[in-house]
Amino acid sequence: MTRFALTLEFDGTPFVGLQRQATGPSVQQAVEDAAHAVTGEAVTMHAAGRTDTGVHALAMRAHVDIEKAIEPFRLMEALNAHLRPDPIAVIACAAVPDDWHARFSCIGRAYEYRIANRRAPLTLERNRAWQVARPLDADAMHTAAQALVGRHDFTTFRSVQCQAASPVKTLDRLDVRREGEHVIVEAAARSFLHHQVRSMVGCLALVGMGRWNIGGVAKALAARDRQALGLNAPPHGLYFVKAEYPGEA
Amino acid sequence: MTRFALTLEFDGTPFVGLQRQATGPSVQQAVEDAAHAVTGEAVTMHAAGRTDTGVHALAMRAHVDIEKAIEPFRLMEALNAHLRPDPIAVIACAAVPDDWHARFSCIGRAYEYRIANRRAPLTLERNRAWQVARPLDADAMHTAAQALVGRHDFTTFRSVQCQAASPVKTLDRLDVRREGEHVIVEAAARSFLHHQVRSMVGCLALVGMGRWNIGGVAKALAARDRQALGLNAPPHGLYFVKAEYPGEA
Numbered sequence: 001m002t003r004f005a006l007t008l009e010f011d012g013t014p015f016v017g018l019q020r021q022a023t024g025p026s027v028q029q030a031v032e033d034a035a036h037a038v039t040g041e042a043v044t045m046h047a048a049g050r051t052d053t054g055v056h057a058l059a060m061r062a063h064v065d066i067e068k069a070i071e072p073f074r075l076m077e078a079l080n081a082h083l084r085p086d087p088i089a090v091i092a093c094a095a096v097p098d099d100w101h102a103r104f105s106c107i108g109r110a111y112e113y114r115i116a117n118r119r120a121p122l123t124l125e126r127n128r129a130w131q132v133a134r135p136l137d138a139d140a141m142h143t144a145a146q147a148l149v150g151r152h153d154f155t156t157f158r159s160v161q162c163q164a165a166s167p168v169k170t171l172d173r174l175d176v177r178r179e180g181e182h183v184i185v186e187a188a189a190r191s192f193l194h195h196q197v198r199s200m201v202g203c204l205a206l207v208g209m210g211r212w213n214i215g216g217v218a219k220a221l222a223a224r225d226r227q228a229l230g231l232n233a234p235p236h237g238l239y240f241v242k243a244e245y246p247g248e249a
Numbered sequence: 250m251t252r253f254a255l256t257l258e259f260d261g262t263p264f265v266g267l268q269r270q271a272t273g274p275s276v277q278q279a280v281e282d283a284a285h286a287v288t289g290e291a292v293t294m295h296a297a298g299r300t301d302t303g304v305h306a307l308a309m310r311a312h313v314d315i316e317k318a319i320e321p322f323r324l325m326e327a328l329n330a331h332l333r334p335d336p337i338a339v340i341a342c343a344a345v346p347d348d349w350h351a352r353f354s355c356i357g358r359a360y361e362y363r364i365a366n367r368r369a370p371l372t373l374e375r376n377r378a379w380q381v382a383r384p385l386d387a388d389a390m391h392t393a394a395q396a397l398v399g400r401h402d403f404t405t406f407r408s409v410q411c412q413a414a415s416p417v418k419t420l421d422r423l424d425v426r427r428e429g430e431h432v433i434v435e436a437a438a439r440s441f442l443h444h445q446v447r448s449m450v451g452c453l454a455l456v457g458m459g460r461w462n463i464g465g466v467a468k469a470l471a472a473r474d475r476q477a478l479g480l481n482a483p484p485h486g487l488y489f490v491k492a493e494y495p496g497e498a
Contacts (some may be wrong), residue, residue, distance in 0.1 A: 011372045018417060089369040120338040121329055123260045125306060187319055233361065 001065050004030070004075060005096045008047075008060040011087035013127045018051040018060070027051075027088055031062070038075065039068040046108045048243035052195075054127070058112075060140035061243040085102055098104040100245070106170070109192060110245035113185040113201045118166035129182070130201075132158070132230060136208030138183045142176035145209040147187075147218035149174055155213075155224040157203075159165035159195035167224075169193060183208065188242075198238060200230045202231030226246070250314050251393070252349060253324060257309040258279035258339035262376045262485070263336065267300040267309070276337055278301075280311070283331035287324065297355045299490035301444075307361075308340070311491040312351040328463040340390035348462070349494070357421070357489075358441060362450045363433040363486045366427075373414070379450075379486035383456030387432045391425035394434075395465035397449055398423055404473040406452075408434040408444035416473075418442060423452060432457065436492075447487060451480030 008027065016024040020032070028045050035043035047062040066075070076093035083089065099105075114129040116122055117136045122129060148157075149172055151243055154179065155167040173188040187197050206212040212230060220228045260408040269281075277294050284292035288351060298309040299368065315324070316345065325342035325362040332338065345472055359372075363378040365371055366385045397406075422437040436446050452469055455461040462481060471479045 009369070009372050011375070056375075077368075084370060087372040089372050118256070118340075119326075120340045121333060123258050124307075126260070128373065148405055207424060208269075216311050226347045232318040 001067055001098070002069075003063055003065050003074060003096050003098050003100060004064045005075075005094050005100060005102065006045075006079075006090050007091045008062055009091050009126040009220035010057050010060070011127075012051060012053065012055045012057070014087065015053060015054045017055070018047055018049065019056075022154050025086075027060075029205045030088055031064070031079065031081060034079045034157075035064050035066070036083045038078040039066055039070070041067055046102045049109055049192075050103050050242055051238075052235050055238045056128070057240040057249065058234075059242055060240050061106065063096065063100065063246075090095045095236055100158055102243070105245050106191075106243050107246060108144065108188060108190055108242070109240070110186065110242040111192070111197045112239045113187070113197060113233065114215075114239065115185070115205065116181060117183050120169050127236045130234050132205060133211045136183050136205065137210070138176050138208065140214055141183065141185075141204040141208040143243040144212075144214045144217040145174040145176055145200070145204055147215075148221060151248075152221055153188040153224050154193050154196055154221070156226060156228045157196045157199035158193040158226065159199075160226060162194035164191075164193050165231045167193060169196070174200065195232060198233045198235065201230055201233040201237070203229065205233060206230045250316050250347070251319075252312055252314050252345050252347050252427050253321060254343050254345045254349065255294075255311045255313065255325075255328075255339050257311055258340050259306050259309070261300060261302065261304045262337035262374075264302060266281075266302045266304070267296055267298070267306075270328045273343050274335075276309075279332060279335045280313070280328065284313055284315070286331045288315055288319070289326040290316055291483040292396055295351045297351050298358055298441075298489055299486075300372075300444075300489055301484050304487045304489065305377070305485075306489040308491055309489050310351050310355065311343065312349065315373070328336060345403055351492070355492050356492050356495060357390065357437060357439055357491070358489070359435065359437040360425075360441070360446045361490045362436070362446060362487045363483065363488065364432040364450075364454065364461055366432050376485045381432075381454060383458045385432050385454065386459070387427035387457065390432070390434075390453040390457040393461075393466040394423040394425055394449070394453055394463075394464040397470060401449055401470055402473050403442055403470070405447045405469050405475060405477045406440045406448035406476065407442040408448075409472060411443035412473070413442050416442065417474055419446070423449065433452045444481060447482045447484065450482040450486070452478065455479045456481060
């Protein structure tokens with residue numbers, strides 16, 4: 001048996017999410033089916049994160065255990081051939097030690113959220129960004145975001161379906177910047193609660209629009225109450241961009 | 250009657266092209282239908298360029314003549330409302346003099362061609378870039394491209410369906426640069442022949458792969474023969490990015 005670490009890029013639009021569910025096609029099912037087609041084995045994929053329907057990934061990390069003797073490059077090429085026409089690509093593949101686990105070994109996760117701040121409907125970026133018509137003050141959003149950095153009880157920013165044992169998490173970074181008509185939010189932490197990034201972005205957008213003042217975000221955090229959430233940003237602006245592991249640069 | 254200049258952004262994937270055709274949905278038909286829905290008038294749209302099926306636009310310029318009294322901003326909003334769910338957006342709209350013509354007044358056109366230079370199939374960029382697996386030498390492509398800049402007979406780089414009176418055109422700029430895994434080609438001229446940009450990009454890609462030497466592009470140009478064309482790049486990597494008019498900055 002060899003354990004292979006996979007780096008996955010995918011368009012989350014047609015999937016119920018990363019994780020296998022009875023309700024529709026998932027990224028996990030597509031990769032497991034492709035691995036079965038390549039090896040004839042019943043393969044289970046484990047991933048660093050569990051993204052929702054519509055959420056994208058530029059570099060999700062995952063692993064699979066394969067009995068068949070196969071080189072990493074050959075496995076990657078064969079998986080990509082079988083993944084067509086699903087919008088999932090294996091962009092890197094490496095053999096790793098048996099105790100390397102995509103989820104449990106992961107020590108850092110990073111997301112990016114893309115807002116298209118314009119009046120016109122999206123065309124080429126449809127399902128790739130959240131269109132916000134009202135002008136956003138990205139500097140005010142960045143200032144407000146700093147209240148969330150650090151170790152906090154994030155109950156306000158947690159989905160009611162969240163399965164984490166504790167609402168206390170340490171947010172390492174939450175940066176907001178403008179790039180032309182886009183406002184980009186970058187978030188990094190060891191781990192996140194369900195809907196945490198989207199909930200934080202929704203509240204920051206309220207600040208950006210001037211509907212909340214800068215202190216509103218800190219107040220929502222202090223409330224430790226989902227009812228204090230101003231807005232949950234839609235999934236299609238969210239990208240999983242990085243997972244970190246010990247010993248990786 | 251007021252003439253309105255429109256700036257259009259569109260995803261060319263679902264259209265037979267910009268120009269109205271009996272064979273399927275076009276950008277022209279969608280905009281004319283939207284204008285009819287807004288005004289009740291039979292409106293004809295004229296555009297700066299005629300893009301093929303699959304070719305995108307970030308800022309195509311066009312004009313329509315409208316009898317109904319309407320402010321440019323209101324017209325833009327109403328057109329966008331009626332264009333849904335087509336992936337076409339009016340991103341700017343202004344009243345212009347009656348002798349301003351989107352096609353005949355245009356004194357410069359610019360295209361961008363995006364190549365995703367990677368082995369893995371495209372996911373988020375599917376239909377948005379040309380995937381080329383073999384490593385490309387962008388510097389060699391840029392050097393080769395300079396042989397095409399200037400006034401030349403571009404017969405080699407012209408579709409057999411091209412309706413232009415003469416194959417002689419002046420190419421103002423053809424720049425190739427690498428941006429991470431992408432290779433970007435920028436082309437600017439007063440006007441282009443049908444398939445000219447895609448034909449030039451196809452030959453430059455052959456140089457980038459090492460299948461043609463740098464002099465191969467100049468040789469193909471000198472042949473003035475469509476048979477000398479090495480490769481026509483696919484439409485879905487091509488973006489119409491700019492049209493210039495006298496008096497605009």
